Amino acid sequence: MAIFKSSSSQTELAVDAPPVKSGAASRKQFMQRLKRDKWLYLLLLPGLLYFLVFKYAPMWGIVIAFQDYSPFKGVFGSEWVGFEHFRDFFQNPDFTRLLRNTFILAVLDLVFFFPAPIILALLLNELRINLYKRTVQTLIYVPHFMSWVIIASITYIFFTTSGGVANEIVGHFYGKEINFLSSPDWFRPLIMGQIIWKETGWGTVIFLAALATVDQEQYEAAIVDGAGRFRRLWHVTLPAVRSTIIVLLILRLGNFLDTGFQQIFLMTNSLNRDVADVFDTYVYFVGITQGAFSYSTAVGLFKSVVGIILVLGANKLAKKMGQDGIF
Amino acid sequence: MTQSKKWSKNKVAFPVLSAMLAASLAACGNEEGGASGEDGGSVDSLTIMTTAYTTEPPAEDSPALKELEEFTGKDITMNWVLDSAYADKLNITLASGNLPEIMMIPTKLPSFVSAVRDDAFWELGPYLKDYPNLSQANEITLQNSSIDGKIYGVYRARPLGRNGVTIRKDWLANVGMETPKTIDDFYNVLKAFKENDPDGNGADDTYGMVISKYTGPFDVMQTWFGAPNKWGEDANGNLQPDFVTDEYFEAQKFFKKLFDEGLINEDFAVMDPQKWGDPLLNSQAGVIVDVLDRAHRAEEAMLQANPDLKEPIDVFGAVEGPEGLFNLPTSGYSGMLAIPKSSVETEEELKEVLDFIDKLSEQEAQALAYNGVEGVHYELEGDVYKPLVELNDPVANEFTDLNQFQTGIPENRFYQEELTPLIEKEEQVKLDNEEIVVPNPAEALLSEGYAQKGQQLDNIINDARIKFIVGQIDEAGFKDAIELWKSSGGNEYIEEINKLHKEAQS
Numbered sequence: 001m002a003i004f005k006s007s008s009s010q011t012e013l014a015v016d017a018p019p020v021k022s023g024a025a026s027r028k029q030f031m032q033r034l035k036r037d038k039w040l041y042l043l044l045l046p047g048l049l050y051f052l053v054f055k056y057a058p059m060w061g062i063v064i065a066f067q068d069y070s071p072f073k074g075v076f077g078s079e080w081v082g083f084e085h086f087r088d089f090f091q092n093p094d095f096t097r098l099l100r101n102t103f104i105l106a107v108l109d110l111v112f113f114f115p116a117p118i119i120l121a122l123l124l125n126e127l128r129i130n131l132y133k134r135t136v137q138t139l140i141y142v143p144h145f146m147s148w149v150i151i152a153s154i155t156y157i158f159f160t161t162s163g164g165v166a167n168e169i170v171g172h173f174y175g176k177e178i179n180f181l182s183s184p185d186w187f188r189p190l191i192m193g194q195i196i197w198k199e200t201g202w203g204t205v206i207f208l209a210a211l212a213t214v215d216q217e218q219y220e221a222a223i224v225d226g227a228g229r230f231r232r233l234w235h236v237t238l239p240a241v242r243s244t245i246i247v248l249l250i251l252r253l254g255n256f257l258d259t260g261f262q263q264i265f266l267m268t269n270s271l272n273r274d275v276a277d278v279f280d281t282y283v284y285f286v287g288i289t290q291g292a293f294s295y296s297t298a299v300g301l302f303k304s305v306v307g308i309i310l311v312l313g314a315n316k317l318a319k320k321m322g323q324d325g326i327f
Numbered sequence: 328m329t330q331s332k333k334w335s336k337n338k339v340a341f342p343v344l345s346a347m348l349a350a351s352l353a354a355c356g357n358e359e360g361g362a363s364g365e366d367g368g369s370v371d372s373l374t375i376m377t378t379a380y381t382t383e384p385p386a387e388d389s390p391a392l393k394e395l396e397e398f399t400g401k402d403i404t405m406n407w408v409l410d411s412a413y414a415d416k417l418n419i420t421l422a423s424g425n426l427p428e429i430m431m432i433p434t435k436l437p438s439f440v441s442a443v444r445d446d447a448f449w450e451l452g453p454y455l456k457d458y459p460n461l462s463q464a465n466e467i468t469l470q471n472s473s474i475d476g477k478i479y480g481v482y483r484a485r486p487l488g489r490n491g492v493t494i495r496k497d498w499l500a501n502v503g504m505e506t507p508k509t510i511d512d513f514y515n516v517l518k519a520f521k522e523n524d525p526d527g528n529g530a531d532d533t534y535g536m537v538i539s540k541y542t543g544p545f546d547v548m549q550t551w552f553g554a555p556n557k558w559g560e561d562a563n564g565n566l567q568p569d570f571v572t573d574e575y576f577e578a579q580k581f582f583k584k585l586f587d588e589g590l591i592n593e594d595f596a597v598m599d600p601q602k603w604g605d606p607l608l609n610s611q612a613g614v615i616v617d618v619l620d621r622a623h624r625a626e627e628a629m630l631q632a633n634p635d636l637k638e639p640i641d642v643f644g645a646v647e648g649p650e651g652l653f654n655l656p657t658s659g660y661s662g663m664l665a666i667p668k669s670s671v672e673t674e675e676e677l678k679e680v681l682d683f684i685d686k687l688s689e690q691e692a693q694a695l696a697y698n699g700v701e702g703v704h705y706e707l708e709g710d711v712y713k714p715l716v717e718l719n720d721p722v723a724n725e726f727t728d729l730n731q732f733q734t735g736i737p738e739n740r741f742y743q744e745e746l747t748p749l750i751e752k753e754e755q756v757k758l759d760n761e762e763i764v765v766p767n768p769a770e771a772l773l774s775e776g777y778a779q780k781g782q783q784l785d786n787i788i789n790d791a792r793i794k795f796i797v798g799q800i801d802e803a804g805f806k807d808a809i810e811l812w813k814s815s816g817g818n819e820y821i822e823e824i825n826k827l828h829k830e831a832q833s
Contacts, residue, residue, distance in 0.1 A: 071422040072445040072669075093815060094783070161594050181597045182797070269540065269597045270793040273786065290782050291418045291438025 065297040078294075085298035094282065102278040105259045108188060113195050114252060117203025118245060122233060124204065125211045137208070140201025151194055152266035156181065159190070182271035194263060210244040211237065246318050254311040257303045279303050370671070370679045372402035374427035376420065377731040378662075379407035383721070384728040390700045391726035398695070399686050407728065421447075426667040428680055431732060432480055433662040435472075437778035443479050449666045449677050452478035457678075458685035463737035468659040471770045480663025481684055484735035487656045488644065488760025490547045491753075493622040495613040496641035498525035498533075509647045510551055510581070517590040520613040535590035537612035539603035542789060544616035546655055549578035550765050553650035558769040558824065566769060566825050568817075570788050571809060574650070579805070582796045596793050608632070619644075619753045626749055631717075642753055644760045656764035664732060687733055690740040696733050697741035699726035705742065712742035772827040776820045784820065787812045 034041065065085060067078040089095060120140070127133040143151075158166045159180040171177040180186045214237060222232045261280035268276040279299060287296025318324070384407040385392045396403050406427055408416045418438045420426065426447075432439050442448060452469075455461045461481060472482040494516075499506065502519040517535025519525065525533055538544050550556060554574040558566045569575050585591045592598065592606065604621070606612040608628055615621060622642040629639050645654040664684055671677050686692060698705045698712065704726060705714045716722045744750070777784070791808030794800045800808070813821075 070441060070445050071424055072442055072447040074424075093811075156597070160597070162592065179593070181594070184799075270790045271596050271797065271799060273790050285782055288415050288418055290779070291421065291436065291441065292779065293422060 062297065062301055064294050065301050067294055069294040069297075071293070081294075085295045086302065088295065089299055089302065094277070097274070098277055098279055098282050101275055102257050102259055102280075105188065105191065105264075105278060106256050108192055109195065109259075110252070110256075112192050113199070114249065116196050116200045118207055118241075120200055121204040121207035121211060122237065124208060125237065126229065126233075137201075137204070140204070142201070143198045144202035146198065148198075148260075148262040148266055151198055152263070155190065155194060155267070181267075182269055184272045184275045187267065187272040187275050191263065191267060194267075195260070206248065207241060207244065210241040214240040243324055246324070250311060250314045250318060253314045254307050256310050257306055370401070370428065370676050370683075372404060373429060373680065373683060374404045374406055374670075375429040375431075375732050376406040376408065376417075376427045377429075377431035377728075378410045378413050378433070379728045379731065380410055381724050381728060382409065383724045385725055389725040389729075390703055391695050391729055394700055395692060395695045395729065398689075398691055399683050401683055424669065426670050428666065428670045429684070429732065430665050430667060431483075431662050432665050435474060435773060437781065439665070440474055440773060440778055443474050447667055447669065448479045449668055449671065450477050450479060451481060451666070451681065454678065454681055455481075458681060460685045460688035460736055461681065461734070465659065465736075471658050472660050472663050473771055474773055480665035481681075481734050481736065482660035482663045483733065485657050485659060485661045486757050487659050488654060488757045488764055489618045489620070489657050490616075490655050491619040491622075491642055491644045491756050491760065492646075493607070493615045493617065493619075493625060494641050494643070495520075495525065495607075495610075495639060497636065497639050498613045499641070501525045501527055506641060506643055507646050510649075513646045514581075514585070514590075517585065517614065518588070521588075521590055525613060526610050532611065534592060534606075534612055535585070536614035536616065537598075537603065537606040538591050538595040538616075539598040539600040540596065541600040541603065542792070545578075545582060545792065547616050547645075548582070549575055550653045550655040551645055551648045552578040552581070553648055553653060554578055556655055556765040556767040558767055560768070566828050567821065570792075576802075576805070579792060579795055583798070586796050587798070596797060619756055622753055623747065623750045626747075638749070640749060642749065642756055644756045645763060652763050653765050654760045654763045656760070656766065658767075658770060664734065684734060688736055688740070693733060693735075693739065693741040696726065696729040697739075699723070707742070712744060714744065769824050769828060772824055772831065774820055774823045774827065776816055776823050780816045780820075784812055784815060784817055787815065 063075060064078070066080060066082055067075070068081050069075070069078045124133055124137060127136070156164075158164050161167055161177050161179055161181075167177045167180070178186070180190060218236050218240075219232055222236055227235065257279055259278045259280055261284065264276055264278055265281050265284065268281065279302075283296045283299050286292045286299070385405065387405075392403060392405070404427075413433055414436060417430070417432070417436065420430070421438050421442055439448075452473075455464060455478065464482070465484070468482055468484065469478055472478065472480060494506070498520060499516065502516075502523045502525050504516055504519055505512075507513040507516050520533055520535045524531070536544075549569070552574045554572055555569045557569055559569060559572060561567045582591075586593075586595075592612065603617075604615065604625060607615050607625055615625075619642055622640050626638075626640040629636055645652055666677060666680055671680055687696070694701075698714070699716070701707065704716050704723070705712060707713070746754075787808055791800065791805050795802075795805045
């Protein structure tokens with residue numbers, strides 16, 4: 001309960017500060033506004049409640065990162081240890097390995113997966129026949145609705161060395177089967193392949209929406225000026241969706257270190273663990289299977305802090321380069 | 328400027344909204360408090376959290392569960408959790424603080440141990456003697472299941488000598504070989520199973536032994552070589568972990584040889600343990616090293632699929648290595664039933680719950696859990712037990728997992744199927760195994776360091792072992808992994824175990 005009181009008192013402080021000058025008058029004005037826009041405020045309420053209850057209230061749990069938390073002593077009974085868990089984590093030999101693995105996967109994701117929906121959306125945008133375009137669009141959304149468990153199972157069936165189709169083909173042409181599933185070298189390509197297969201189609205939705213807003217007259221003008229397809233793409237289409245791309249890029253950077261727990265967890269085994277262990281799976285192993293709640297919270301918090309820094313940095317950079325940014 | 332002023336005035340709405348929010352949430356809180364507050368008095372209803380092995384464990388309306396409720400006089404609510412996710416769910420439940428009256432604890436998980444030390448569970452040791460069945464619990468097994476020398480859970484008894492080898496008897500005959508007696512024999516049989524076409528179909532479609540991601544078979548086989556069971560004594564009488572011994576490494580080299588020659592399945596490191604038995608049933612592989620019960624289950628399944636087979640399966644305990652005949656025992660128990668203090672608040676209630684657990688060992692309760700309901704799932708012809716449903720029949724799900732909160736203390740009293748020769752042999756091998764098991768001297772010891780880092784430490788060695796077997800690292804790489812293990816907290820772990828061991832002996 002304490003959390004709600006403290007958060008409400010905080011907002012009160014923050015909001016009470018400005019209207020110091022003429023308290024009574026502004027209060028009157030406020031009441032009038034409240035009365036006038038009461039339905040709008042009411043509409044706002046559920047959204048506000050959602051964020052307070054499901055996003056802000058649980059954040060209180062972060063305090064256990066600075067405690068030696070035991071569920072049976074509770075937050076108030078557990079011992080405070082300050083930054084001990086963070087120190088342990090940074091000094092742990094696992095830290096560099098986790099950071100490297102997470103970072104490599106994140107960069108690969110940005111380089112290979114992030115542009116994929118853009119390219120696909122641009123290609124779809126060039127299609128002439130509407131029926132064909134719509135059909136393709138609908139079909140490529142399908143993989144998004146499959147769970148990672150199913151996708152991991154499909155991958156296993158395809159790539160296993162005991163009768164997997166992919167391996168049969170490789171064996172036929174290459175003369176030798178490759179142990180995709182247990183080879184550390186193939187782990188990252190497999191992960192990237194899975195993400196691209198699953199999410200590219202779905203990712204096009206937002207870009208196609210942005211492309212739909214491009215003024216048709218600009219294309220006509222470009223045609224009159226003698227621009228070919230590629231020139232039109234370069235000078236009309238891309239500038240039109242540039243801000244969308246940048247906003248999505250910034251948002252993506254906020255989740256930069258989120259590597260998708262389920263997917264990685266399902267694809268990890270003894271032989272590729274060296275390259276497969278990332279922060280998300282580490283938090284699971286240490287927190288859920290070993291019950292080290294405080295320590296894993298500290299790891300998770302570290303990840304979030306990195307995410308915030310990246311978002312703010314990218315936003316600033318975007319503004320410097322003359323783009324809008326997100327805030 | 329004016330714009331921003333307006334905006335800030337609009338924001339005055341916040342305190343009002345937050346006040347409303349706080350009020351509505353406070354109301355919620357009160358309601359919950361009221362619901363859980365009405366505890367106390369006698370225990371009429373019990374919630375039990377335990378493992379389920381089928382996706383459809385007995386539901387509320389299962390006739391077997393209903394009869395069990397009648398027999399024990401308690402209203403039982405089951406909280407089934409699939410075995411594969413049990414440890415996760417258990418940790419989350421422990422963290423949530425909303426605990427059932429009876430919790431099955433599969434092993435001494437770090438989170439359970441720390442909960443015990445935070446005084447969250449009842450110490451049961453002093454009470455057990457008051458109950459007719461529980462008072463007959465095995466002292467050594469109690470000792471093994473204890474935490475800091477005290478009993479916090481009623482163990483679920485399992486036979487000590489439960490591990491062994493399941494082998495295709497007809498294949499042995501086809502390649503003209505005897506049941507292996509030594510490790511060399513064992514190797515030759517595996518080789519023959521791969522190369523001599525044991526199924527006689529003319530195709531090269533068989534191999535020796537199937538192994539899955541679950542590394543239990545390696546643990547069993549390395550004891551054949553004389554490797555200790557997790558901990559062994561070095562020359563100075565100090566305890567050392569198994570993987571620093573020469574015997575252990577000899578065993579790894581043997582496994583590597585098996586892998587290199589294709590005598591075990593190439594994809595074992597990624598194979599789902601649930602599919603582990605399939606190659607044996609499909610006549611691709613001829614050997615599985617696992618619990619002995621697998622043998623008759625495999626035989627039943629194979630005979631069902633192909634009634635022409637004659638005694639396809641044989642079973643034996645272990646083969647002889649350079650240092651003698653050894654086998655890996657179980658801990659004598661598999662999990663324990665613990666009673667949290669938050670749900671069972673008073674000593675009177677605790678006694679009632681213990682009385683319930685004690686009653687579960689009565690013949691009627693055991694029969695309900697293992698055999699089902701008479702007339703529905705089985706019938707008795709005189710003294711002979713006749714099952715009416717096959718084990719893989721969905722109807723069997725009405726009772727099968729009910730044995731997951733059975734302690735089996737002091738003994739199994741449910742109806743046994745008419746013994747087939749194979750089951751009889753399994754029982755004999757179990758008894759023989761007890762003569763040759765290698766005990767773990769540190770079984771009852773509980774290391775603080777292991778509680779914190781156990782999973783990571785185990786992973787280091789386990790991964791290195793698999794990598795060595797498939798050839799990703801060589802002997803030097805394996806030694807590096809041992810050094811990494813030591814520097815990641817293993818040295819402290821060894822020291823701690825030795826200290827605890829000396830304390831326990833004195």
